[in-house]
Amino acid sequence: MKSTPTGRQARLGGELRKMRERAGLSSTEAAQLLGIKQHQVSNMEAGRLGVSADRVRMLACHYECPDRVLVEALTRMTRDRRRGWWEDYRELLPSPLLDMAELEHHAQSLRDATTARIPGLLQTREYALEIFRQGVTELSPPDIEHRLSFRIKRQAILFRDGDPTPYEAIIHEAALRMKVGGSTVARQQLQHLLDMSDRQHITLRAISFDVGAYPGSGQSIHYARGPVAQLDTVYLDQSHGLAFLDAEAQLHKYRTLFDRIDTVALDPAKTRDLIHNVMREL
Known part of the structure; x- marks a missing residue:
């Protein structure tokens, strides 16, 4: 876990939060749906916890996000982890x-x-x-x-x-x-x-x-x-x-x-x- 996320990590997390909110779910409800702790959802959405491409697709599935182009763009954001x-x-x-x-x-x-x-x-x-x-x-x-x-x-x-x-x-x-x-x-x-x-x-x-x-x-x-x-x-x-x-x-x-x-x-x-x-x- 990183205490200070980069702007790109924070943006990815923010987009996951927007996706959850569009689904009408609280972070607690999302955690229960995903079988994880509520603080893990919060850390993902704050960019403090790394998210894999598979996790992004799983979240999109659970949140019933219909925008496949957006989802794939978010998965690409998880792949480039090189130090700039x-x-x-x-x-x-x-x-x-x-x-x-x-x-x-x-x-x-x-x-x-x-x-x-x-x-x-x-x-x-x-x-x-x-x-x-x-x-x-x-x-x-x-x-x-x-x-x-x-x-x-x-x-x-x-x-x-x-x-x-x-x-x-x-x-x-x-x-x-x-x-x-x-x-x-x-x-x-x-x-x-x-x-x-x-x-x-x-x-x-x-x-x-x-x-x-x-x-x-x-x-x-x-x-x-x-x-x-x-x-x-x-x-x-x-x-x-x-x-x-x-x-x-x-x-x-x-x-x-x-x-x-x-x-x-x-x-x-x-x-x-x-x-x-x-x-x-x-």
């Missing part, structure tokens, strides 16, 4: 950052919408360094180095041989024009965006100042698509830390929000033109 690179940072960084890296690693695709900063997956080392230096909480040089190396390693999903993660970033013009680290760093960051947008699996779009207010403005929104829609996740980068959302109503809200943001964002070609214009003005 992010575990090397377990004692160095807050756990939500590790959960984010784990989520991105397993995502089918990713979407970001940001207003004031370039998304972390597209930041250069110099840009990210300046962001960490200017944080509200002053970080020590070793802490900054840990966060910087962690951010760069997260970006590896965009460079995987054969199966890089499809990624779409929608960036407000304010973030493109902000001279983080000065003109030289800002120009290098913009050139990096252009270079990354040349990759077939990366879509870069901008929202110009001309749009004015739009749905979701002022937020940094990140959307990770799972193997089925029920396993999608939204994570919000807020002043007090990361918040992970996966309730059905929340996912529907942010899917709708991204659809509305899509309607005001420039297409990739016009986005590149805007970036070139900003670079000329630096």
